[in-house]
Amino acid sequence: MNGTTQHSAHLNSRLGIPPGPAFAWRSQTQPNKQRRRLALSLLVAGLLPGLLTACAEEPLPERQISPADCLSDVRMDRLKESLERCDKVVAAFPKDPLPLNERYLLHSLADDEKAACRDMARAVQLARAIPTQRLDPILRHDLQLRQADCRSAHPEGAKPTTSPAASPAVQQLPHQNR
Numbered sequence: 001m002n003g004t005t006q007h008s009a010h011l012n013s014r015l016g017i018p019p020g021p022a023f024a025w026r027s028q029t030q031p032n033k034q035r036r037r038l039a040l041s042l043l044v045a046g047l048l049p050g051l052l053t054a055c056a057e058e059p060l061p062e063r064q065i066s067p068a069d070c071l072s073d074v075r076m077d078r079l080k081e082s083l084e085r086c087d088k089v090v091a092a093f094p095k096d097p098l099p100l101n102e103r104y105l106l107h108s109l110a111d112d113e114k115a116a117c118r119d120m121a122r123a124v125q126l127a128r129a130i131p132t133q134r135l136d137p138i139l140r141h142d143l144q145l146r147q148a149d150c151r152s153a154h155p156e157g158a159k160p161t162t163s164p165a166a167s168p169a170v171q172q173l174p175h176q177n178r
Helices: 003-015 021-055 076-092 097-109 113-128 137-153
Strands: none
Touching (some): 076 097, 097 113, 097 137, 113 137
């Protein structure tokens, strides 16, 4: 600043005159920078928790149980767990014959013919309540075959067979590796 400008600025300030255009940028810039910093810090303070929680790992929602889940992951060395899972599916769909039909297979694999046939009787009863055009034709056929297996394996007073493959209905099926 030269002496004249300094003198006029001093004189203006003594007279209460606001600084002219030469000094206006300084007086306005400082508060604007402070306002911007404050706005930015408030913005960051407001967004930061939201961003951090967005990055936090939340548990995945559990998949909805389906009537076809009984046979989704069957392993012979974990047959008990498969039966327990299937029990939950049957309980979740008490009016659907499909889970009972699938649990029949698990009981058969566990050599529990009595439980298998009990499931089959209930599945057939439920299937009768469903209109024919709405019942899956493959399920209908499975139910007929398995019901025949149960009837032939458990005639009045006869000892149940130990394997579902020994039943006459299964013996009649065309299959290479029985």
